[in-house]
Amino acid sequence: MSRIYPHSGRVMCAQFSSFMGIPFSWFLLRIIPPSVSSYSTFAVTLFIMGLTISWCATATNGPMFAEVVPSKHRTMIYAFDRAFEGSFSSFAAPIVGILAEKMYGYDAKSVDPILGSAREALALSKGLFSMMAVPFGLCCLFYTPLYWTFKQDRDNARLAAAKETEMI
Numbered sequence: 001m002s003r004i005y006p007h008s009g010r011v012m013c014a015q016f017s018s019f020m021g022i023p024f025s026w027f028l029l030r031i032i033p034p035s036v037s038s039y040s041t042f043a044v045t046l047f048i049m050g051l052t053i054s055w056c057a058t059a060t061n062g063p064m065f066a067e068v069v070p071s072k073h074r075t076m077i078y079a080f081d082r083a084f085e086g087s088f089s090s091f092a093a094p095i096v097g098i099l100a101e102k103m104y105g106y107d108a109k110s111v112d113p114i115l116g117s118a119r120e121a122l123a124l125s126k127g128l129f130s131m132m133a134v135p136f137g138l139c140c141l142f143y144t145p146l147y148w149t150f151k152q153d154r155d156n157a158r159l160a161a162a163k164e165t166e167m168i
Contacts, residue, residue: 001013001059002063007147007150007151008146008147008150010059010060010063010064010150011060011143011144011146011147011150013055013059013060014055014056014059014060014061014139014140014143015140015143015144016052016055017052017053017054017055017056017059017060018053018056018136018137018139018140018143019136019137019140020049020052020053021049021053021132021133021136021139022132022133022136022137024045024048024049024052024053025049025128025129025132025133025136026129026133027045028042028045028046028049029125029126029128029129029132030125030126030129032045034118034121034125053136056139057081060143061081062078064146064150065077065078065081067154067157068150068153068154068157069157070157070160070161070164088135092131092135095127095131096124096127096128096130096131097127098127099126099127099130099131100120100123100124100126100127100128101123103126103127103130104122104123104124104126104127105119105123106120106123106124106127107120108120
């Protein structure tokens, strides 16, 4: 994609990947019937979802960092990216629980430990979908400014690297 669109291909790839998390999450959590007979539908959906929503780090962030970040700072930036992403994801599980309880009516006391509870499962499903759709949407949105800034950043990084090479 970056060969065809050198200034925006990676950004398009990341936006497609992050956007696809929304319909797949919706289909997975709200459309597929929660029954054992839906196993194959769940499996196929999860497989295709895994193939399409995992491109941001490998197809976009890593290669773009390699083009923009000076080589002496690259390891630090990669580590910061992983830490930043991991720290935000650690808030997801508690927020799913809070949303399920406060907004969608989850009540842990009404769950039968043997039979379960369809009402509580639906509340958890809604909370989980909220905490998947909103971050996927924000991720897609946050890549947008790169359409205007990436080319200039890459050119500046190349110029700085060339000047550094001349000085040595």
